[in-house]
Amino acid sequence: MSPNLFFLLASVIFSIGLVGLVSRRNLFIIYMSIELMLSSVNLILATFSRVLGNADGSVIALLIMAVIAAEAALFLAMIVHLYRSRKTIDSDQYNALSQEKNYA
Amino acid sequence: MLETSILELLVFSVLALFMIGGSIAVITNKQTIFSAFGFLLVMIALAGMFALLQSQFLALAQIMISVGAVVVLSMLTILTVNLKEENLPKEKNRYKWMIVATLLVLPITYLLYRSMDEAYIYFVDIDKVSSQVVGKLLFSDWVLPFEIVSILLLTAMLGAIVIARKDDTEQKGRT
Amino acid sequence: MLSLIVLLPFLSALFMGCVYLFSNIKRKNSFYTFFGVGTPLLVTIFSFMVGKEFISGSEMIHESLFQWVNIGGFQVEIAFMADALSVVMISFITFIGTLIHLYASGYMKEDDGYGKFFSYFNLFMGSMLLLVLADNPIMMFIGWELVGLSSYLLIGFYHQDSSNITAANKAFILNRVGDFAFISGISLLFVTLEGSAFTYLSIAENISSIDSQLLSVIGLLLFIGAMGKSAQIPLYVWLPDAMAGPTPVSALIHAATMVTAGVYMVARYSFLYVEIPDIGVFIASIGAASALFAALIASYQNDIKKILAYSTMSQLGYMFIAVGLGFYSSGIFHVFTHAFFKALLFMGAGAVIVALHHEQNIFKMGQLKERLPFVYITMFIATLAISGIAPFAGFFSKDAILVATFASEHYVIWAIGSFTVFLTAFYMFRLFFSVFHARESEQKELKELPNSMTKPLLVLAIGSTFAGFLGVNEAYGGSAILNSFLSLPDKTLQINHSVEYTLSFVNTLLAFVGIFYAYKKFARDKKIIDEENLFNKLLVNKFYIDELYQYFIVKPLLFLSSCIVNIIDPKIFDGVFHLNVWSYKKAALVFAKLQTGNVRHYSLYILLSVSMLSLYMLYNFGWL
Numbered sequence: 001m002s003p004n005l006f007f008l009l010a011s012v013i014f015s016i017g018l019v020g021l022v023s024r025r026n027l028f029i030i031y032m033s034i035e036l037m038l039s040s041v042n043l044i045l046a047t048f049s050r051v052l053g054n055a056d057g058s059v060i061a062l063l064i065m066a067v068i069a070a071e072a073a074l075f076l077a078m079i080v081h082l083y084r085s086r087k088t089i090d091s092d093q094y095n096a097l098s099q100e101k102n103y104a
Numbered sequence: 105m106l107e108t109s110i111l112e113l114l115v116f117s118v119l120a121l122f123m124i125g126g127s128i129a130v131i132t133n134k135q136t137i138f139s140a141f142g143f144l145l146v147m148i149a150l151a152g153m154f155a156l157l158q159s160q161f162l163a164l165a166q167i168m169i170s171v172g173a174v175v176v177l178s179m180l181t182i183l184t185v186n187l188k189e190e191n192l193p194k195e196k197n198r199y200k201w202m203i204v205a206t207l208l209v210l211p212i213t214y215l216l217y218r219s220m221d222e223a224y225i226y227f228v229d230i231d232k233v234s235s236q237v238v239g240k241l242l243f244s245d246w247v248l249p250f251e252i253v254s255i256l257l258l259t260a261m262l263g264a265i266v267i268a269r270k271d272d273t274e275q276k277g278r279t
Numbered sequence: 280m281l282s283l284i285v286l287l288p289f290l291s292a293l294f295m296g297c298v299y300l301f302s303n304i305k306r307k308n309s310f311y312t313f314f315g316v317g318t319p320l321l322v323t324i325f326s327f328m329v330g331k332e333f334i335s336g337s338e339m340i341h342e343s344l345f346q347w348v349n350i351g352g353f354q355v356e357i358a359f360m361a362d363a364l365s366v367v368m369i370s371f372i373t374f375i376g377t378l379i380h381l382y383a384s385g386y387m388k389e390d391d392g393y394g395k396f397f398s399y400f401n402l403f404m405g406s407m408l409l410l411v412l413a414d415n416p417i418m419m420f421i422g423w424e425l426v427g428l429s430s431y432l433l434i435g436f437y438h439q440d441s442s443n444i445t446a447a448n449k450a451f452i453l454n455r456v457g458d459f460a461f462i463s464g465i466s467l468l469f470v471t472l473e474g475s476a477f478t479y480l481s482i483a484e485n486i487s488s489i490d491s492q493l494l495s496v497i498g499l500l501l502f503i504g505a506m507g508k509s510a511q512i513p514l515y516v517w518l519p520d521a522m523a524g525p526t527p528v529s530a531l532i533h534a535a536t537m538v539t540a541g542v543y544m545v546a547r548y549s550f551l552y553v554e555i556p557d558i559g560v561f562i563a564s565i566g567a568a569s570a571l572f573a574a575l576i577a578s579y580q581n582d583i584k585k586i587l588a589y590s591t592m593s594q595l596g597y598m599f600i601a602v603g604l605g606f607y608s609s610g611i612f613h614v615f616t617h618a619f620f621k622a623l624l625f626m627g628a629g630a631v632i633v634a635l636h637h638e639q640n641i642f643k644m645g646q647l648k649e650r651l652p653f654v655y656i657t658m659f660i661a662t663l664a665i666s667g668i669a670p671f672a673g674f675f676s677k678d679a680i681l682v683a684t685f686a687s688e689h690y691v692i693w694a695i696g697s698f699t700v701f702l703t704a705f706y707m708f709r710l711f712f713s714v715f716h717a718r719e720s721e722q723k724e725l726k727e728l729p730n731s732m733t734k735p736l737l738v739l740a741i742g743s744t745f746a747g748f749l750g751v752n753e754a755y756g757g758s759a760i761l762n763s764f765l766s767l768p769d770k771t772l773q774i775n776h777s778v779e780y781t782l783s784f785v786n787t788l789l790a791f792v793g794i795f796y797a798y799k800k801f802a803r804d805k806k807i808i809d810e811e812n813l814f815n816k817l818l819v820n821k822f823y824i825d826e827l828y829q830y831f832i833v834k835p836l837l838f839l840s841s842c843i844v845n846i847i848d849p850k851i852f853d854g855v856f857h858l859n860v861w862s863y864k865k866a867a868l869v870f871a872k873l874q875t876g877n878v879r880h881y882s883l884y885i886l887l888s889v890s891m892l893s894l895y896m897l898y899n900f901g902w903l
Contacts (some may be wrong), residue, residue, distance in 0.1 A: 002226060003113050007216075013127055015206075015210075015213040016131060017131075020127075022208075022879065023198055025195050026192065028119050028181075029136065038148065042150070050157045050228070051226070054230075058261055063249050064255050068240060070165040070257050076264075077265075080268045088191075092877055097876040100872075101876065205886065209886070211897060
């Protein structure tokens with residue numbers, strides 16, 4: 001077992017998250033893709049903690065997890081708000097700033 | 105250089121498989137709740153990974169926070185919104201987009217992996233990173249980020265309440 | 280003293296102009312008359328005083344005011360120089376000028392722009408004096424231009440009628456064409472003479488250092504300027520149209536003074552023209568051609584002032600024959616005598632016009648012999664003078680020119696000159712007889728002529744009679760006082776007195792034949808020219824030269840201008856800018872389509888850029 005395996009896994013998870021972010025319209029799935037990307041970073045940090053031999057990496061990962069929690073709260077609150085006002089969770093419907101709508 | 109045992113490798117591959125399978129489930133499902141299940145699987149497998157890396161406290165924290173708070177909260181929200189199948193966004197072209205995105209993402213992944221791969225590093229033998237170790241660090245070296253994160257959490261809480269509350273004015277027929 | 284002579288008219292012009300423009304009350308005419316006629320009178324007295332100094336022996340007066348331009352090798356001083364030539368010029372300019380100013384105070388009595396008129400008139404006087412008294416070519420050119428300006432202002436004086444404005448424009452533009460050549464000549468002269476100061480004296484000293492071909496070019500360019508100013512072929516078409524101005528203007532500017540500036544210029548540059556005799560022959564040929572041409576046209580004109588205008592052009596031709604062939608003093612002598620009788624002719628014509636309530640067609644006048652006796656006698660003297668009948672002034676000067684031409688073996692020019700003597704006598708007496716002798720059926724009521732219009736005629740008549748005696752040459756017993764006084768580099772010629780007498784006899788005979796012919800045709804009944812004959816038609820329409828110019832020069836120029844205004848300027852120059860703006864707009868619209876408002880698309884853009892970047896980094900790291 002070498003750290004490279006963990007790195008490979010983390011990169012793959014990151015890219016899967018990235019793909020999901022770009023290609024899906026459902027707001028929840030966009031949120032979950034973002035979480036995936038953050039988690040991959042956590043994995044890398046934990047790996048480095050083991051490589052370097054001290055617990056610094058773990059502490060950072062812990063703090064990041066706190067941030068993840070905060071972000072989850074806000075993101076989901078926003079989805080609720082948006083759903084309440086527009087009755088849709090399709091991100092393509094929120095295009096009020098487009099060129100054609102404003103300057104056509 | 106530590107000797108790697110077959111057991112470790114086996115556990116690693118199983119967990120890795122779960123993670124990858126779960127994440128693919130997250131991004132490819134049409135129904136939201138199925139993606140949420142995949143997400144749950146990923147988080148649990150991730151907790152297992154942390155334990156494999158001798159970060160016991162982190163694995164616990166992952167279960168508590170990520171699974172217990174984040175996943176639960178998102179599932180709660182999904183079920184509260186409770187869109188019928190016909191109201192879900194009609195993503196006809198999602199596979200096409202995914203293929204294009206995959207092609208674009210490949211160089212990034214490769215770059216990431218290779219840049220981390222260059223360093224000649226290996227695992228060392230460490231004690232389990234237990235809560236004592238983390239606690240000690242958290243209050244000595246890392247106290248400032250700790251305090252800042254706590255403020256962040258407070259702000260996030262307030263923010264979430266403000267954003268999501270029901271305004272009386274909002275109810276009056278606005279699209 | 281010299282600076283006063285030049286400055287006083289300018290100052291009085293400025294003063295009168297300011298009073299006319301800015302005073303609220305309308306001044307009486309006497310105010311303007313006081314300054315307008317008083318200043319030339321004062322200047323005349325000064326000029327005579329300067330002349331007296333010269334007669335008692337001084338050679339040259341030089342008065343320098345201040346340094347105007349001092350840039351490296353180019354230095355121009357504001358300075359005045361008076362030598363014998365200038366003194367002769369200023370004496371008759373100021374003297375005849377004063378008389379005409381006096382005449383004008385009567386002629387323009389009822390005009391509203393009386394003050395403006397005298398302001399312009401004094402401006403003209405100052406400019407002409409500046410031209411003559413200048414020390415260097417640059418100052419003379421300033422005077423040259425100012426004279427052209429005054430001429431423009433005065434021709435267009437009756438500005439309510441737009442044809443007068445057109446005539447003024449024509450005069451100025453043709454003058455300008457000549458000035459272009461003139462200033463090219465001066466610049467060329469300056470460039471070849473670099474290093475020395477640029478006054479007449481220094482140019483005269485260094486003239487031999489210039490290569491002869493270049494000198495010919497300079498002489499030719501300067502003469503083209505004179506062509507425009509003195510109305511020779513081909514730049515003469517403005518002179519007949521300039522008769523649209525008031526008669527005193529025609530008398531002073533277009534007869535006695537401004538148009539002789541060209542002759543003066545050639546005489547002033549005599550040190551240059553003696554080196555290039557071929558150009559001189561060219562000048563003389565142009566003069567001869569103009570003389571003949573103008574005389575032919577004048578024989579068929581109806582308007583009294585136009586006849587006199589063409590006669591001016593014709594006499595100027597004589598002057599150019601003289602200075603072209605190297606007989607500078609004879610040319611200046613003819614300028615001198617011509618000023619007297621031409622001014623008299625114009626003033627008399629003005630008197631007739633005013634008396635008949637502004638009638639200008641000679642075939643509508645007649646039998647004024649008894650009704651305007653004073654004008655009759657003075658005009659008679661002037662007409663005799665211009666026809667070259669002895670002992671009046673024109674005889675001696677014209678004779679001197681023609682004898683000199685014959686003696687220098689330019690027989691063709693002599694023949695043309697002699698034929699023109701016949702024509703001159705013919706058309707002048709045609710005018711005279713038609714106005715004063717011929718029978719006119721209806722007798723119009725005459726207007727009373729003021730004294731200020733009749734008294735100057737008397738003085739000029741005396742001048743026309745006696746001025747000729749200043750230049751009588753040895754054949755007739757005189758000693759050519761004027762010629763020796765002028766001390767210009769004349770060509771000397773040896774000619775037998777008998778030949779001279781023969782030639783004068785021939786000229787006088789030709790003049791009498793002309794008078795007799797005119798008498799036969801016009802003294803009793805006036806014959807209106809019939810226009811069916813092609814030759815007549817050509818001449819009555821002035822050889823259609825104006826129309827030719829209009830068609831070949833003016834029209835293409837206007838076409839070019841309209842082309843540029845309508846096509847080149849908006850479409851090409853503006854078009855480039857419009858194209859620029861349009862392309863920016865179009866490009867902007869294309870780029871604006873990228874902004875769809877959809878966040879997913881924006882994240883795709885980011886992904887795209889990061890992907891490209893990572894590809895590039897991979898390539899650079901060599902991991903690809």
